[in-house]
Amino acid sequence: MKIEDVVCSFCGCLCDDLVVEVEGTRVISVENGCTLASEKFLGDHRLKTPIRRDGNSWTKISYDEAIAETAEILLDADRPLLYGWSGTFGEAQSVGVHLAEILGAVIDNTSTVCHGPSILAIQEVGHPGCTLGQVKNRADVVVYWGANPVDAHPRHMSRYTTYCDGFFRKDAFKDRKVIVVDVRDTESSILADEFVKVNPGGDYAVLSALRAIVRGKRGIIPPEVEGVSREQLFRVADICMSAKFGAVFFGVGLTMAPGKNKNIRNAIEFTEELSRHTKFTISPMRGHWNVYGSNEVFTWISGYPYAVDFARGIAFYNPGETTSVDILKRGECDACLVVASDPGAHFPKECAEHLARIPTVQIDPHVNVTTHLSRIQIPVAVAGIDAEGTAYRMDGVPIRTRKLFQGQYPDDFEVLEKIYAIVKEAKG
Amino acid sequence: MSGLLIKNAFVIDPISGVKGEIMDIAICDGKIVEEAPRDAEIIDAKGHLTLPGGIDSHSHVCGTKVNFGRYMSPEDMRAGRTARKGVMHVTSGYSVPTTFGNSYRYSTMGYTTVLEGAMAPLEARHTHEEFTATPHQDMLANTLFDGNWSVMEAVREKDVKRAAAVVAWTLSAVKGFAIKLTNPGGTEAWGWGRDMSTIHDVVPNFEVTPAEIIGTMIRANELLNLPHSVHLHCNNLGVPGNYRTTLDTISLVPDLNKDRQSLYLTHVQFHSYGGTTWRDICSKSEDITRTINSTPHVVMDMGQIMFGRTTTMTADGPMEFKLYMLHHNKWSNHDVELETGSGIIPVYYSRKSLVNCVMWAIGLELALLTKNPWQCLLSTDSPNGAPFIKYPEIIGLLMSRRFRENERKMIDPRTEHFVPLFAIDRELEWYDIAVMTRAGQAKALGITRIGKGYLTPGAEADVAIYPIKPGEIDPSVEYQQVVAGFSRTLYTIKRGRVVARDGEVVVEGANSTIWSKSNVPAEYDMGSDPEFTRKFEQYYTVRMRNYPVQEVYLPRGKMIASEAFL
Ligand code: SF4
Numbered sequence: 006m007k008i009e010d011v012v013c014s015f016c017g018c019l020c021d022d023l024v025v026e027v028e029g030t031r032v033i034s035v036e037n038g039c040t041l042a043s044e045k046f047l048g049d050h051r052l053k054t055p056i057r058r059d060g061n062s063w064t065k066i067s068y069d070e071a072i073a074e075t076a077e078i079l080l081d082a083d084r085p086l087l088y089g090w091s092g093t094f095g096e097a098q099s100v101g102v103h104l105a106e107i108l109g110a111v112i113d114n115t116s117t118v119c120h121g122p123s124i125l126a127i128q129e130v131g132h133p134g135c136t137l138g139q140v141k142n143r144a145d146v147v148v149y150w151g152a153n154p155v156d157a158h159p160r161h162m163s164r165y166t167t168y169c170d171g172f173f174r175k176d177a178f179k180d181r182k183v184i185v186v187d188v189r190d191t192e193s194s195i196l197a198d199e200f201v202k203v204n205p206g207g208d209y210a211v212l213s214a215l216r217a218i219v220r221g222k223r224g225i226i227p228p229e230v231e232g233v234s235r236e237q238l239f240r241v242a243d244i245c246m247s248a249k250f251g252a253v254f255f256g257v258g259l260t261m262a263p264g265k266n267k268n269i270r271n272a273i274e275f276t277e278e279l280s281r282h283t284k285f286t287i288s289p290m291r292g293h294w295n296v297y298g299s300n301e302v303f304t305w306i307s308g309y310p311y312a313v314d315f316a317r318g319i320a321f322y323n324p325g326e327t328t329s330v331d332i333l334k335r336g337e338c339d340a341c342l343v344v345a346s347d348p349g350a351h352f353p354k355e356c357a358e359h360l361a362r363i364p365t366v367q368i369d370p371h372v373n374v375t376t377h378l379s380r381i382q383i384p385v386a387v388a389g390i391d392a393e394g395t396a397y398r399m400d401g402v403p404i405r406t407r408k409l410f411q412g413q414y415p416d417d418f419e420v421l422e423k424i425y426a427i428v429k430e431a432k433g
Numbered sequence: 434m435s436g437l438l439i440k441n442a443f444v445i446d447p448i449s450g451v452k453g454e455i456m457d458i459a460i461c462d463g464k465i466v467e468e469a470p471r472d473a474e475i476i477d478a479k480g481h482l483t484l485p486g487g488i489d490s491h492s493h494v495c496g497t498k499v500n501f502g503r504y505m506s507p508e509d510m511r512a513g514r515t516a517r518k519g520v521m522h523v524t525s526g527y528s529v530p531t532t533f534g535n536s537y538r539y540s541t542m543g544y545t546t547v548l549e550g551a552m553a554p555l556e557a558r559h560t561h562e563e564f565t566a567t568p569h570q571d572m573l574a575n576t577l578f579d580g581n582w583s584v585m586e587a588v589r590e591k592d593v594k595r596a597a598a599v600v601a602w603t604l605s606a607v608k609g610f611a612i613k614l615t616n617p618g619g620t621e622a623w624g625w626g627r628d629m630s631t632i633h634d635v636v637p638n639f640e641v642t643p644a645e646i647i648g649t650m651i652r653a654n655e656l657l658n659l660p661h662s663v664h665l666h667c668n669n670l671g672v673p674g675n676y677r678t679t680l681d682t683i684s685l686v687p688d689l690n691k692d693r694q695s696l697y698l699t700h701v702q703f704h705s706y707g708g709t710t711w712r713d714i715c716s717k718s719e720d721i722t723r724t725i726n727s728t729p730h731v732v733m734d735m736g737q738i739m740f741g742r743t744t745t746m747t748a749d750g751p752m753e754f755k756l757y758m759l760h761h762n763k764w765s766n767h768d769v770e771l772e773t774g775s776g777i778i779p780v781y782y783s784r785k786s787l788v789n790c791v792m793w794a795i796g797l798e799l800a801l802l803t804k805n806p807w808q809c810l811l812s813t814d815s816p817n818g819a820p821f822i823k824y825p826e827i828i829g830l831l832m833s834r835r836f837r838e839n840e841r842k843m844i845d846p847r848t849e850h851f852v853p854l855f856a857i858d859r860e861l862e863w864y865d866i867a868v869m870t871r872a873g874q875a876k877a878l879g880i881t882r883i884g885k886g887y888l889t890p891g892a893e894a895d896v897a898i899y900p901i902k903p904g905e906i907d908p909s910v911e912y913q914q915v916v917a918g919f920s921r922t923l924y925t926i927k928r929g930r931v932v933a934r935d936g937e938v939v940v941e942g943a944n945s946t947i948w949s950k951s952n953v954p955a956e957y958d959m960g961s962d963p964e965f966t967r968k969f970e971q972y973y974t975v976r977m978r979n980y981p982v983q984e985v986y987l988p989r990g991k992m993i994a995s996e997a998f999l
């Protein structure tokens with residue numbers, strides 16, 4: 006059976022035009038998707054049943070047992086951490102926040118190790134952005150800064166920017182200038198009309214120079230700024246200022262480079278500066294398909310997009326203190342529930358070691374690095390394949406993923422609801 | 434059968450013509466009935482003021498821009514927080530509370546129905562998700578059409594029926610309630626960093642004017658036979674001298690509907706400025722209300738501002754940028770492809786700012802100078818003018834000249850030279866307030882047909898009992914008691930259930946989402962219109978099949994169906 010308009014639950018582009026062929030409970034082909042999408046749909050090898058670590062080996066257990074033990078671990082903990090969430094749908098994330106609330110736990114999502122600093126910058130100066138269709142239909146200048154879409158968001162350029170014709174850009178490839186700013190050559194920089202190669206750690210200075218030029222202070226620019234010539238800076242600023250609609254997209258190459266949130270603040274203020282001359286927008290290239298959804302859901306329930314600590318009864322937010330990495334580094338956390346992410350692969354070593362020391366439960370369809378640190382793992386249906394729910398694209402557009410077939414696994418929502426019910430019963 | 438009998442209630446129910454009588458209200462299975470079942474629970478209202486549940490016809494509580502207001506403002510989240518308690522979840526936020534925060538605060542003030550003022554169709558799913566998490570109010574969504582490409586094309590072709598067909602398809606797809614136009618044409622122009630400065634400016638590339646968009650949509654709305662009228666946020670919000678744009682707009686409005694207004698103008702305070710700059714800005718409330726008084730087919734809401742801190746958020750992207758150029762605090766903007774825009778900035782309205790004092794006076798003047806309370810509803814465009822928790826204070830100001838005089842001593846002394854407020858003696862009465870906070874909204878929104886806004890048999894049993902005994906207090910003098918009374922009900926009853934008591938929410942909510950569906954003949958079904966679908970697939974970034982909001986997002990959806998005259 007061929008299913009059309011399938012939503013890809015891999016990256017923040019959340020492409021919704023895939024055609025997927027399904028036979029029984031197996032995906033056999035994927036059209037329109039990129040290679041990452043094919044891998045996601047076709048290379049889906051799942052853990053068969055819940056497992057529990059007993060000494061050095063794993064024992065298969067039932068869902069009921071796994072759920073009951075997880076609830077018990079969480080109820081026993083003084084400082085539980087509920088981490089992950091970017092790989093599941095909003096309805097499950099919502100149960101997660103309520104679970105944290107009732108437990109007095111900390112809940113955090115993967116923003117903590119990717120666009121957390123971008124959020125801090127937005128909280129300082131705001132965010133002039135737009136939906137991706139605005140860029141597709143209008144933009145004549147697109148800037149990728151510290152982002153390599155060809156690699157990380159393979160269809161970003163063809164669906165939304167460089168190669169995508171729009172209402173006011175009938176021949177996108179000709180009508181549109183692409184600027185790539187990065188510290189190294191990438192597959193994306195080859196495609197740029199203007200590649201700006203910055204010294205590592207030099208983004209902040211280059212952004213400041215560009216802001217000065219836009220403000221009319223060309224005279225103060227030295228011959229070279231962090232590896233970028235004055236001529237090129239002038240050229241880039243001129244391209245931006247003469248744009249009818251410009252769009253900046255930034256990636257973790259800017260967010261996680263030295264300067265972190267200050268880089269993003271500078272990039273936003275550069276956009277704001279340009280907005281006084283013409284139309285300009287800026288947007289983060291969010292990685293996981295529904296990481297932005299976790300920010301949204303956390304926010305409407307608790308008020309904060311990540312790193313929310315309910316230990317005081319109220320929702321408390323202080324990144325640097327209530328962020329997962331910090332809580333784990335301090336050895337403070339005494340139980341962890343990981344949902345739909347792989348901190349074992351992405352956290353600093355000492356954090357992973359702490360996860361191995363405490364009871365860690367993972368709810369995830371696949372065996373991954375975190376499996377090796379966990380005490381229990383509960384496999385679930387994969388959102389976008391055999392589970393459906395709400396996801397938020399990198400620009401905030403909410404899309405409902407499709408369920409392609411009825412599989413044998415419960416989904417994140419169902420498992421979390423059961424854990425929540427036990428915890429609620431115990432907490433009264 | 435679950436029953437409830439409210440005895441000895443001092444009832445004001447303007448729609449039913451009850452102007453303050455001690456009576457009993459019988460409830461059975463969520464409805465007002467003639468006689469309560471025998472085993473009905475009894476509440477003795479002891480002569481306290483009892484009104485239909487409050488209805489807010491314009492507030493920003495759910496959806497993309499509201500949530501972004503929270504997201505970007507941890508300082509606001511910290512400014513109002515409560516712990517989990519009983520059935521109540523944790524809440525955060527002062528001017529942009531979390532969804533449960535909004536819901537509990539509204540409920541304890543006796544509000545049972547709230548209309549979200551601006552929903553971008555493309556992002557409707559988000560609004561509906563937050564509606565579900567705002568469990569104590571029935572919710573409705575104004576749906577944005579101000580920069581809708583298909584609508585503007587129909588306007589250019591002078592094809593009212595096609596404009597109507599686009600609206601019908603969209604409302605039904607996104608489960609919206611009514612047509613909202615926010616700075617019509619201006620949000621599209623903002624896609625190029627531009628704006629409209631009169632209603633006769635031409636929208637770039639589309640060759641239509643705001644006046645044409647407004648005129649066409651008013652007619653389209655009536656062709657679709659929708660419950661509410663077009664809901665308009667005029668062009669030029671917040672600009673000195675903008676009252677002319679507002680008057681020009683009102684002059685466009687034909688009288689097309691015998692049951693309600695043909696146009697609803699929102700937050701008119703922000704659109705009633707004289708002068709030419711921020712230095713000589715003055716009140717034009719007299720001009721505006723003179724016109725409103727002679728134009729019975731137009732209804733407005735106040736858009737009152739109150740002093741203090743808040744967050745402004747609107748689909749009017751260009752206006753927010755202008756505001757940002759004045760305040761230089763922080764600025765967010767979010768344009769939505771083919772449809773609309775939005776912007777957010779935090780603000781502080783200061784008693785020491787002459788401009789803010791003039792704005793404050795204008796809102797009150799609009800309410801005091803409009804003869805017919807059904808034509809001027811109470812609102813702050815929450816949170817733009819102030820968060821809705823300030824409504825009780827506004828009621829106090831409207832009911833007490835003394836309160837206004839006391840405020841006068843604390844604001845910029847030059848204010849009185851720019852506004853007529855202090856020459857107005859009028860003090861509103863309990864009946865006026867009942868109209869301006871529920872009955873007027875129910876009528877203007879056209880939701881009396883589903884039992885909203887009144888208390889006679891057949892109505893929804895949404896009731897608010899306030900700790901106020903109208904015969905025993907003089908609101909003109911004891912205005913602080915009025916403010917306290919409207920801040921916290923004794924009982925808030927939603928669909929026959931006590932949901933809040935003495936400021937605390939006591940049950941889990943189970944709200945409905947009210948939406949409109951106008952049935953059009955097959956040839957006007959845009960879902961199968963080749964031109965519409967081709968453009969959709971070509972220019973949107975989501976597939977047409979993935980665009981409609983699925984039924985699961987409206988666990989208790991309530992559809993108001995109508996037959997289109999197409
Ligand atoms: S670009 Fe991202 S969302 Fe689109 S198909 Fe590839 S992995 Fe999936």
Ligand SMILES: [Zn+2]
Nearest residue numbers: 491550747814
């Ligand atoms: Zn509004």
